[in-house]
Amino acid sequence: MSQFVGLLVLLCSIGIQTSAVPNTKYEPTWDSIDSRPLPSWYDDSKIGIFIHWGLFSVPAFKSEWFWYYWQNNKEDDCVQYMEKNFKPNFTYPEFAPSFTAKHYNPDYWASVFNASGAKYVVLTTKHHEGFTLWPSKTSWNWNAMDVGPKRDLVGELATAIRKTDLRFGLYHSLFEWFNPLFLLDQANNYTTNFYSHGKTVPELYDIVNTYKPEVIWSDGDQGAPDAYWTARDFIAWLYNESPVKDTVVINDRWGDGIMCNHGGFLTCDDRYLPGTLQKRKWENAMTIDKNSWGYVRTSTINDYLTNQEVISTLVKTVSYGGNMLINIGPTAEGTLPPVMEERLRQMGNWLAVNGQAIYNTQPWVYQNDSLTENIYYTEPKISEIPTVYAILLDWPKSNLINLGSLYGKFKSTQVQMISPDGSLIDLTWYNDVDKKFRINLKPVISDLYGWVLKITNPIIRK
Numbered sequence: 001m002s003q004f005v006g007l008l009v010l011l012c013s014i015g016i017q018t019s020a021v022p023n024t025k026y027e028p029t030w031d032s033i034d035s036r037p038l039p040s041w042y043d044d045s046k047i048g049i050f051i052h053w054g055l056f057s058v059p060a061f062k063s064e065w066f067w068y069y070w071q072n073n074k075e076d077d078c079v080q081y082m083e084k085n086f087k088p089n090f091t092y093p094e095f096a097p098s099f100t101a102k103h104y105n106p107d108y109w110a111s112v113f114n115a116s117g118a119k120y121v122v123l124t125t126k127h128h129e130g131f132t133l134w135p136s137k138t139s140w141n142w143n144a145m146d147v148g149p150k151r152d153l154v155g156e157l158a159t160a161i162r163k164t165d166l167r168f169g170l171y172h173s174l175f176e177w178f179n180p181l182f183l184l185d186q187a188n189n190y191t192t193n194f195y196s197h198g199k200t201v202p203e204l205y206d207i208v209n210t211y212k213p214e215v216i217w218s219d220g221d222q223g224a225p226d227a228y229w230t231a232r233d234f235i236a237w238l239y240n241e242s243p244v245k246d247t248v249v250i251n252d253r254w255g256d257g258i259m260c261n262h263g264g265f266l267t268c269d270d271r272y273l274p275g276t277l278q279k280r281k282w283e284n285a286m287t288i289d290k291n292s293w294g295y296v297r298t299s300t301i302n303d304y305l306t307n308q309e310v311i312s313t314l315v316k317t318v319s320y321g322g323n324m325l326i327n328i329g330p331t332a333e334g335t336l337p338p339v340m341e342e343r344l345r346q347m348g349n350w351l352a353v354n355g356q357a358i359y360n361t362q363p364w365v366y367q368n369d370s371l372t373e374n375i376y377y378t379e380p381k382i383s384e385i386p387t388v389y390a391i392l393l394d395w396p397k398s399n400l401i402n403l404g405s406l407y408g409k410f411k412s413t414q415v416q417m418i419s420p421d422g423s424l425i426d427l428t429w430y431n432d433v434d435k436k437f438r439i440n441l442k443p444v445i446s447d448l449y450g451w452v453l454k455i456t457n458p459i460i461r462k
């Protein structure tokens with residue numbers, strides 16, 4: 001065996017990132033783009049943090065679509081909100097000076113994200129309002145360096161995140177609601193490219209070259225064809241030549257008809273949680289505030305997911321092969337709303353104990369036993385002995401559970417529960433009548449959000 005082959009075998013056997021086949025040249029076609037293997041870090045990570053931050057964080061009312069609602073429907077509560085709280089004829093750009101970010105501490109954000117157990121972060125560089133959080137050369141006086149914070153919010157977070165082991169990713173909206181050049185191209189049925197060539201596509205290259213993001217989360221194609229956005233050319237460049245060509249992952253929102261069909265991982269819809277296995281890798285982008293991606297100052301506790309709901313969404317997502325991108329909305333001052341921070345930290349506490357059932361796993365042959373119990377399965381990608389994790393989302397009053405999917409599938413089986421201190425507690429099990437695989441649980445006196453059973457030695461795997 002040559003040294004080279006030896007090295008390759010070693011790299012593969014220890015699971016080192018082998019993304020693209022070296023020297024593969026991707027063409028600007030969806031067939032070619034779709035043929036690229038997804039870099040393995042992404043599927044192994046399972047959890048990312050989504051951050052929606054922008055001028056909409058100033059009114060912080062209803063949602064990040066505030067400007068659009070306010071302008072497009074005279075009956076909308078955003079109109080009343082403006083009438084009640086702002087002088088007549090106040091314009092949206094006048095929010096910019098109040099977007100101060102004066103308490104923005106990116107190192108603190110990074111420490112919270114790291115504590116959450118997430119493995120990557122995706123920040124809005126520009127939402128549909130068009131205001132850029134970095135000093136975009138094509139967004140004069142409509143960016144965070146010229147007005148508002150007078151800081152490069154994107155660059156500062158990139159630096160902070162890179163002090164941790166998390167990966168840094170960026171969200172970018174292709175269209176802008178009220179950009180006159182976009183509206184002109186749209187009126188011309190996208191036969192002209194004033195906006196795409198002059199504004200938004202240069203921004204995509206700019207953020208990749210400047211911040212080297214390992215996720216590009218594209219959004220807002222607004223029904224325009226992918227050719228108008230020159231999406232295939234951009235992605236081919238990203239995969240062949242960009243500074244992140246070997247590790248970058250992209251989503252699927254790149255033009256009319258592309259979402260849920262082409263790209264890297266599929267997002268399909270907001271809060272996508274299909275409940276069945278999918279052919280391709282997918283992501284569930286969801287929010288802690290159930291109604292909004294941006295911060296909303298009028299939200300009450302009932303508007304937020306509980307810790308139980310966060311963990312249960314994570315477990316269901318992972319058992320069906322998805323990643324969860326959990327969204328928070330910081331304030332205009334740059335602080336993280338404490339309730340969001342608390343949800344993230346609780347998720348991290350749970351993962352610190354139970355993460356082996358989440359990270360580096362894949363869907364098992366059965367995904368749930370939800371007809372009888374609130375149970376979801378995963379299996380480690382690599383393990384010395386065959387192992388299945390059963391994640392119990394409700395504790396049964398009887399302290400007895402029935403895992404129908406496991407009936408008859410285990411012989412010299414060991415069933416253990418991961419206790420809150422991380423140790424393994426042995427449990428007894430038996431094949432019952434009526435095809436029931438029963439496990440006697442030992443009650444854990446602890447208010448957890450999900451209990452993990454580690455089941456080793458199945459005799460039938462597929």
Ligand SMILES: *[C@@H]1O[C@H](CO)[C@@H](O)[C@H](O)[C@H]1NC(C)=O
Nearest residue numbers: 082083086087088089090091
């Ligand atoms: C608001 O704008 C309208 C139309 O330009 C103008 O007629 C009106 O005087 C303005 N109101 C105030 C209070 O400036």
Ligand SMILES: *[C@@H]1O[C@H](CO)[C@@H](O)[C@H](O)[C@H]1NC(C)=O
Nearest residue numbers: 110111114115163164165352
């Ligand atoms: C990130 O979290 C891990 C696990 O809690 C911890 O060991 C590590 O020190 C943290 N890293 C940073 C940079 O905060």
Ligand SMILES: *[C@@H]1O[C@H](CO)[C@@H](O)[C@H](O)[C@H]1NC(C)=O
Nearest residue numbers: 186187188189190191224225
């Ligand atoms: C706009 O362009 C599309 C695709 O090129 C075409 O199918 C459609 O008929 C055009 N619509 C109008 C109103 O010209």
Ligand SMILES: *[C@@H]1O[C@H](CO)[C@@H](O)[C@H](O)[C@H]1NC(C)=O
Nearest residue numbers: 275276277367368369370371
């Ligand atoms: C359980 O899994 C089956 C098969 O994958 C699926 O059809 C069903 O919808 C799942 N139930 C829930 C509650 O997810």
